[in-house]
Amino acid sequence: xxxxxxxxxxxxxxxxxxxxxxxxxxxxxxxxxxxxxxxxxxxxxxxxxxxxxxxxxxxxxxxxxxxxxxxxxxxxxxxxxxxxxxxxxxxxxxxxxxxxxxxxxxxxxxxxxxxxxxxxxxxxxxxxxxxxxxxxxxxxxxxxxxxxxxxxxxxxxxxxxxxxxxxxxxxxxxxxxxxxxxxxxxxxxxxxxxxxxxxxxxxxxxxxxxxxxxxxxxxxxxx
Amino acid sequence: xxxxxxxxxxxxxxxxxxxxxxxxxxxxxxxxxxxxxxxxxxxxxxxxxxxxxxxxxxxxxxxxxxxxxxxxxxxxxxxxxxxxxxxxxxxxxxxxxxxxxxxxxxxxxxxxxxxxxxxxxxxxxxxxxxxxxxxxxxxxxxxxxxxxxxxxxxxxxxxxxxxxxxxxxxxxxxxxxxxxxxxxxxxxxxxxxxxxxxxxxxxxxxxxxxxxxxxxxxxxxxxxxxxxxxxxxxxxxxxxxxxxxxxxxxxxxxxxxxxxxxxxxxxxxxxxxxxxxxxxxxxxxxxxxxxxxxxxxxxxxxxxxxxxxxxxxxxxxxxxxxxxxxxxxxxxxxxxxxxxxxxxxxxxxxxxxxxxxxxxxxxxxxxxxxxxxxxxxxxxxxxxxxxxxxxxxxxxxxxxxxxxxxxxxxxxxxxxxxxxxxxxxxxx
Numbered sequence: 001x002x003x004x005x006x007x008x009x010x011x012x013x014x015x016x017x018x019x020x021x022x023x024x025x026x027x028x029x030x031x032x033x034x035x036x037x038x039x040x041x042x043x044x045x046x047x048x049x050x051x052x053x054x055x056x057x058x059x060x061x062x063x064x065x066x067x068x069x070x071x072x073x074x075x076x077x078x079x080x081x082x083x084x085x086x087x088x089x090x091x092x093x094x095x096x097x098x099x100x101x102x103x104x105x106x107x108x109x110x111x112x113x114x115x116x117x118x119x120x121x122x123x124x125x126x127x128x129x130x131x132x133x134x135x136x137x138x139x140x141x142x143x144x145x146x147x148x149x150x151x152x153x154x155x156x157x158x159x160x161x162x163x164x165x166x167x168x169x170x171x172x173x174x175x176x177x178x179x180x181x182x183x184x185x186x187x188x189x190x191x192x193x194x195x196x197x198x199x200x201x202x203x204x205x206x207x208x209x210x211x212x213x214x215x216x217x218x219x220x221x222x223x
Numbered sequence: 224x225x226x227x228x229x230x231x232x233x234x235x236x237x238x239x240x241x242x243x244x245x246x247x248x249x250x251x252x253x254x255x256x257x258x259x260x261x262x263x264x265x266x267x268x269x270x271x272x273x274x275x276x277x278x279x280x281x282x283x284x285x286x287x288x289x290x291x292x293x294x295x296x297x298x299x300x301x302x303x304x305x306x307x308x309x310x311x312x313x314x315x316x317x318x319x320x321x322x323x324x325x326x327x328x329x330x331x332x333x334x335x336x337x338x339x340x341x342x343x344x345x346x347x348x349x350x351x352x353x354x355x356x357x358x359x360x361x362x363x364x365x366x367x368x369x370x371x372x373x374x375x376x377x378x379x380x381x382x383x384x385x386x387x388x389x390x391x392x393x394x395x396x397x398x399x400x401x402x403x404x405x406x407x408x409x410x411x412x413x414x415x416x417x418x419x420x421x422x423x424x425x426x427x428x429x430x431x432x433x434x435x436x437x438x439x440x441x442x443x444x445x446x447x448x449x450x451x452x453x454x455x456x457x458x459x460x461x462x463x464x465x466x467x468x469x470x471x472x473x474x475x476x477x478x479x480x481x482x483x484x485x486x487x488x489x490x491x492x493x494x495x496x497x498x499x500x501x502x503x504x505x506x507x508x509x510x511x512x513x514x515x516x517x518x519x520x521x522x523x524x525x526x527x528x529x530x531x532x533x534x535x536x537x538x539x540x541x542x543x544x545x546x547x548x549x550x551x552x553x554x555x556x557x558x559x560x561x562x563x564x565x566x567x568x569x570x571x572x573x574x575x576x577x578x579x580x581x582x583x584x585x586x587x588x589x590x591x592x593x594x595x596x597x598x599x600x601x602x603x604x605x606x607x608x609x610x611x612x613x614x615x616x617x618x619x620x621x622x623x624x625x626x627x628x629x630x631x632x633x634x635x636x637x638x639x640x641x642x643x644x645x646x647x648x649x650x651x
Contacts, residue, residue, distance in 0.1 A: 017389055019533070019537050020537075021536060021537045028501070032499070033497065033499050037497065051497040052487050052488065052491050052497060052498065053487045053490075053491070053497050053498040053499075053503070054497040054498065054499055055498060055499055055500040055502075055503050055542070056539055056542040056543075058539075069537075071537045071538070071539075071542075073500075073542055073545075074499055074500035075500050076500045076501045076503075076504040076505075076549070077500070077501060078501050080560070080561040081501070081504060081549070081553065083552075083556065084504075084549040084552055084553060087545060087548050087549050087552060088545060088549065090545075091536045
């Protein structure tokens with residue numbers, strides 16, 4: 001890739017729109033699809049039929065005046081596709097790792113994904129570990145303490161959701177977006193403070209850019 | 224006229240000082256202006272073209288150095304020139320008025336070309352043409368280096384638009400991408416000097432050798448033999464093959480999207496559930512195997528090198544493209560276990576297909592048919608043989624029977640000799 005930092009590269013003004021890529025990882029029947037459909041279209045099960053696909057979905061958000069375009073990429077979770085993971089999560093800003101609280105194996109899979117993600121993308125990526133199907137609390141096989149302790153140990157956040165009862169999903173995505181914005185801002189600042197000369201040059205250009213910005217304010221009020 | 228004898232900045236507000244000898248422009252804007260007035264005859268054309276391409280940062284740092292050099296007192300009347308000066312928004316990159324930016328960002332490509340020919344957009348057109356010419360003619364630059372340059376060219380284009388016009392910016396970038404890539408396609412796509420051609424051949428052979436893979440082995444979510452399956456797969460196969468005939472990266476990408484959308488439709492109508500990534504990927508792998516798209520590797524490389532990165536990283540097309548990359552990677556590394564086969568079974572199928580590679584495609588089913596016919600013929604011959612034998616036997620039996628009948632008759636005749644003449648006489 002010639003031009004780096006395509007995804008969440010940010011400008012300095014607050015009118016900037018952030019575009020984030022979030023990958024969705026998890027085994028076959030942990031409810032990835034239901035989770036994302038519930039979030040983007042507020043649909044569950046029987047109403048699914050009208051939607052053509054649940055593998056690439058987008059959502060527009062406005063968080064504290066910052067516009068965010070979220071692109072959610074479902075990944076193929078079957079074992080035979082395991083080696084293809086890196087192709088999917090290249091350049092992603094966030095990852096949602098889903099497991100089924102009634103299925104110990106699916107939690108082990110999440111651990112594998114986390115290792116791989118950290119190895120390939122380092123700490124740039126915001127990780128969310130999500131225990132889905134909390135409506136089946138009685139059949140829980142993954143203990144809350146274990147899951148939360150694990151998440152903390154790898155620098156991820158842990159969430160409990162139920163796509164069926166629409167619990168915890170809004171919070172999950174909102175929280176993730178806030179963290180991704182923070183990461184992007186830290187990134188921007190690091191870039192801005194890099195070579196001092198270019199920093200000065202940038203400031204010079206910004207002074208000249210005053211006029212178009214005034215236009216932008218007008219546009220915002222009317223819109 | 225109280226403003227006379229005052230140090231005056233360049234009419235373009237670029238930050239340098241202007242000079243009345245250059246009609247109030249700084250040297251650099253003046254060259255640009257002249258070039259605009261007579262673009263073809265200007266001897267500076269090539270030179271200034273290169274100047275334009277310099278990244279923003281270096282220009283801005285030059286600005287700091289050059290300021291002192293231009294500290295001459297100039298005489299320049301603002302009022303008389305204000306109307307034309309306002310046409311140019313300030314900045315060290317090219318700047319255009321809002322209506323011009325809007326007209327350039329219209330969705331349709333032919334309208335974009337029209338807008339590009341208008342007077343105000345001239346600098347942009349010149350810049351593009353210079354860039355394209357350099358990319359086409361310079362054979363010393365490697366493809367990767369060219370890709371880098373194209374990408375930084377895209378980056379500069381984005382600087383024309385303020386942040387709040389991001390949609391227009393994306394559309395202009397699409398148009399620029401199409402313009403530039405359509406014209407330099409031949410000098411960057413699948414060159415003889417690169418390894419791409421060999422990789423294309425390798426991938427082509429690999430896909431050919433896997434022609435025996437069935438939908439069931441890939442666990443397609445489509446009902447086998449159903450109309451949806453046939454339609455979806457054949458439509459997406461057509462779209463994948465079509466990809467090679469397009470020039471601009473975005474057009475190639477839209478072929479991939481088209482293929483995926485056909486698959487989505489048939490998956491959805493078979494499963495009655497929205498398609499997941501697993502569904503899409505397995506169907507796409509099967510379509511790729513069936514299509515064996517020409518120069519597949521080169522096409523993938525070309526798109527990654529020259530596509531607008533924003534589209535490729537996060538957009539919907541990017542998602543489909545990623546899936547296609549996954550499909551190719553799966554095909555390249557595929558083993559017995561990935562198809563749910565046993566090792567020896569896989570080996571046998573691979574070897575079997577090597578013999579038949581020259582027939583390709585439907586060849587396998589034809590060969591199977593021939594084999595079946597052969598077996599049938601052998602069986603038929605066998606049955607015919609037994610029939611002949613039985614017929615012979617029957618013939619012999621018949622002969623024996625007639626003989627035995629004759630013998631019997633003779634025996635009877637000899638035992639009871641007929642004296643037919645005497646009794647009738649006695650009776651009468």
